Amino acid sequence: MNAAAITIRPIVGALGAEIFGVDIAGDLDNATWAAVHRAFLDYGVIFFRDQDMTPDQQIAFARRFGALADYPFAVGLEDHLEITEVIKNPGETNAFGALWHADTTYMEKPPMATMLLARETPTAGGDTQFANMALAFQTLSVGMQGLLSGLRVVQSSGARYGGDETRETRKGQFKSVKMKGAGNVATTHVHPAVRTHPETGAKGLYVNSAHTLKFDGMSEAESRPLLDFLLKHLSKPEFTCRFAWRPGSVAIWDNRAVQHFAINDYDARRVMHRITIAGDTHS
Ligand code: SIN
Secondary structure, three states: HHHHHOOEEEEEOOOOOEEEEOOOOOOHHHHHHHHHHHHHHOEEEEEEOOOOOHHHHHHOOOOOOOOEEEOOEEOEEEEEEEHHHHHHOOOOOOOOOOOOEOOOOEEEOOOOEEEEEEEEEEOOOOOEEEHHHHHHHHOOOOHHHHHHOEEEEEHHHHOOOHHHHHHHHHHHHHOOOOOOOOOOOOOOOEEEEEEEEOEEEEEEEOOOOOEEEEEEEOOOHHHHHHHHHHHHHHOOHHEEEEEEOOOOOOOEOOOOOOOEEEOOOOOOOOOEEEEOOOOOOOO
């Protein structure tokens, strides 16, 4: 693989770039890897098309980004535990990830990045949207930025998925995603409402529709009006991009900088192979 062959093309103004001329299933030389990694940091989410990858090759490429993380609520593939299969079949009404979120922000160390490889896609529909959290923060007033910079948020798996009762609900919700059995309890952690990206230094909004319960030290009722304002603000069209999948498409997004939303507008089979890359505690 030769770094000179790479083309990086932004897909809209806010975030997201498509990368051409790289076979991510193969060995990437250091210069190619550096260009891919730079694009990941610069654009928040990067896309590749027509990648013919075995599960082992997908895992090897994910490992270039860092150590892999376990997904707390779903079971991995039998022979490749690192890969969670996100499936929706015809007749199912709910889709996994169909609301704005960064991944598993209720964990002490939420995953740094997530990779999706499309295995089977609907002929139309099932796109994923992404939103730039630094832009969402920068476009708030100075007064609101100052207020939020002093706040922390309680992020909870129980906000949506939770402990036993809600996990059962979730099992029913996502019929084709293999969920973990008993013993996997709700997790809650407090994080800053605005996080500073450890590599780019950019400040980004860190509240989301899936997991943010309330501001730390406030009640849920007190938190709701400001959370509702922020959750509406962060998904404005001008902060977003949208990606239409085909089999062999790959996306890798930076959970420290970006939120995503799986659009549930199809009644067909869609199969994605998902890997998360471990993150750190953050400020
Ligand atoms: C997810 O939220 O991890 C799934 C996104 C998708 O299936 O598009």
